[in-house]
Amino acid sequence: xxxxxxxxxxxxxxxxxxxxxxxxxxxxxxxxxxxxxxxxxxxxxxxxxxxxxxxxxxxxxxxxxxxxxxxxxxxxxxxxxxxxxxxxxxxxxxxxxxxxxxxxxxxxxxxxxxxxxxxxxxxxxxxx
Amino acid sequence: xxxxxxxxxxxxxxxxxxxxxxxxxxxxxxxxxxxxxxxxxxxxxxxxxxxxxxxxxxxxxxxxxxxxxxxxxxxxxxxxxxxxxxxxxxxxxxxxxxxxxxxxxxxxxxxxxxxxxxxxxxxxxxxxxxxxxxxxxxxxxxxxxxxxxxxxxxxxxxxxxxxxxxxxxxxxxxxxxxxxxxxxxxxxxxxxxxxxxxxxxxxxxxxxxxxxxxxxxxxxxxxxxxxxxxxxxxxxxxxxxxx
Ligand SMILES: [Mg+2]
Numbered sequence: 001x002x003x004x005x006x007x008x009x010x011x012x013x014x015x016x017x018x019x020x021x022x023x024x025x026x027x028x029x030x031x032x033x034x035x036x037x038x039x040x041x042x043x044x045x046x047x048x049x050x051x052x053x054x055x056x057x058x059x060x061x062x063x064x065x066x067x068x069x070x071x072x073x074x075x076x077x078x079x080x081x082x083x084x085x086x087x088x089x090x091x092x093x094x095x096x097x098x099x100x101x102x103x104x105x106x107x108x109x110x111x112x113x114x115x116x117x118x119x120x121x122x123x124x125x126x127x128x
Numbered sequence: 129x130x131x132x133x134x135x136x137x138x139x140x141x142x143x144x145x146x147x148x149x150x151x152x153x154x155x156x157x158x159x160x161x162x163x164x165x166x167x168x169x170x171x172x173x174x175x176x177x178x179x180x181x182x183x184x185x186x187x188x189x190x191x192x193x194x195x196x197x198x199x200x201x202x203x204x205x206x207x208x209x210x211x212x213x214x215x216x217x218x219x220x221x222x223x224x225x226x227x228x229x230x231x232x233x234x235x236x237x238x239x240x241x242x243x244x245x246x247x248x249x250x251x252x253x254x255x256x257x258x259x260x261x262x263x264x265x266x267x268x269x270x271x272x273x274x275x276x277x278x279x280x281x282x283x284x285x286x287x288x289x290x291x292x293x294x295x296x297x298x299x300x301x302x303x304x305x306x307x308x309x310x311x312x313x314x315x316x317x318x319x320x321x322x323x324x325x326x327x328x329x330x331x332x333x334x335x336x337x338x339x340x341x342x343x344x345x346x347x348x349x350x351x352x353x354x355x356x357x358x359x360x361x362x363x364x365x366x367x368x369x370x371x
Contacts, residue, residue: 005360037220038266040155064266077157117268 002027032122038065040118042075042082048113049073051099054123060084062118070094073120078106080114084120135368136246138275138302141224142259145270145290145297147238148176151217152207154268159314163204167192171208220267228259241279256298275300280363283320284338288313302366309338311364321360326353338364 002025017123033039044058052073054060060075070089070114076096077081085106096106096114108114144150148166153159163181165174173191184202186195192206199206218237226232229242246252256273263271274286281301288310289299304310315337317327329352335341341349342364349357 037223064268065262077160080158080160082157115160 012079032061033061033063033094038118039063039121042084043083044123048098048100048103049086052086054084054099055122056127058124059124060120061122061124063121064118065122066119068119075117075120076106077115077117078111087116098101098104115118135277137223137277137368138252139246139278139282140229140242140244140252140256140273140275141235141279141286142240142242143272143274143286144221144238145272146176146178146182147210147217148214149178149181150269151214152210153178154217155213159205163202164207165195165199166207166209167205175209217267217269221263221269224263224266225259228255228262241282248253248302249317252300252303253298256300257296260297271297273298275302277302277366278368279364280320281366283313284311289320297317308339311342312337314338316341319360319364320358326357 003089005024005026023078029036040062042062044054044056044060047056049055054073061079066072068087070087072087073084073095074087075084077083078096083096085098088097094108096108098105106114149164152166153162159178161180162178162248163184163186164178165181165186166176167173168175171192173189174186174195175188177186177188181204184204186199186202186204213236221238222232222234222240225240225242229244231243231339233241235241244252244255247255252275256275259273260271263269272286272289274282274284274289275298276282276285285299285301288301289295289297291313292299301307315327316322316330316335317324319338319341322330330336330341330344333344333348335344342361344361346358346361349361353360
């Protein structure tokens with residue numbers, strides 16, 4: 001389903017005068033997903049990524065065709081569970097970091113059973 | 129290398145290993161590296177096993193009520209079949225394969241014949257490794273790729289890729305020296321297009337494997353099996369698929 005995009009970007013400070021509709025229409029699937037055959041949706045549980053803006057019950061869009069780079073938020077499988085973390089590098093060592101001080105980092109060196117499953121490309125949060 | 133076929137066209141049979149179990153393991157980290165079996169509709173009997181479950185010698189087709197106790201004891205995860213998942217993964221697989229082939233013919237939920245062009249150096253192994261790698265990364269599914277001049281030989285190559293330990297899931301029947309040794313490993317009843325009746329007849333004639341069928345008297349095959357038998361033999365010899 002395509003939905004029209006309003007022509008002006010929203011000013012987060014003061015409201016701008018209403019603009020006309022543009023001709024551009026957006027299909028959210030097309031807009032968000034460039035590799036549909038390797039993209040999956042996952043529901044976030046918990047607040048370990050709260051400082052990155054990803055909150056409990058958010059929907060994340062994960063593209064498995066991308067190769068994870070340091071800085072990316074990724075889905076990993078650790079000890080038989082999915083987990084969402086930021087891939088980071090410190091002193092030449094790879095870590096999975098939570099974005100919440102209450103959660104520990106995972107050092108790849110100390111964990112045999114870490115596998116990166118996919119790269120998070122978007123999160124969708126409901127304000128209701 | 130053989131030189132009888134100088135064409136640059138090839139056919140590959142690409143097949144997912146343990147497809148249903150791989151789909152489940154791919155989206156459920158708890159099942160990764162664990163023995164998993166999948167039951168038929170209404171949880172009747174075992175229709176799929178992960179490699180870990182195969183290693184435990186759990187048999188295909190066993191009724192669940194008979195296997196229940198030992199599955200429990202061995203710590204095997206038992207799942208009902210989830211055909212919408214398998215269908216979705218199949219659709220993803222086939223669409224991803226399209227980008228790697230000239231033409232694709234979907235043969236079953238987890239198998240496709242694809243046409244490909246052989247590069248100048250004739251070596252399709254880099255291509256096959258790339259396909260396997262990409263599908264594993266994108267879907268968590270391991271593939272077996274058999275390559276030949278036509279479907280019959282691609283199917284045989286796929287079987288060889290599965291049965292030969294050092295094949296790494298890839299076998300190209302066109303690029304080997306000792307083809308006869310490999311064709312002897314394929315019994316006639318395992319050749320694509322040979323039914324029970326035909327294989328009985330062939331065995332009665334002393335034709336036990338693909339090599340012997342390839343070299344059998346052409347007139348005898350044609351007399352018994354007609355044009356279909358003749359085509360099959362031509363494909364075994366490495367002719368391109370006849371339309
Ligand atoms: Mg299969």
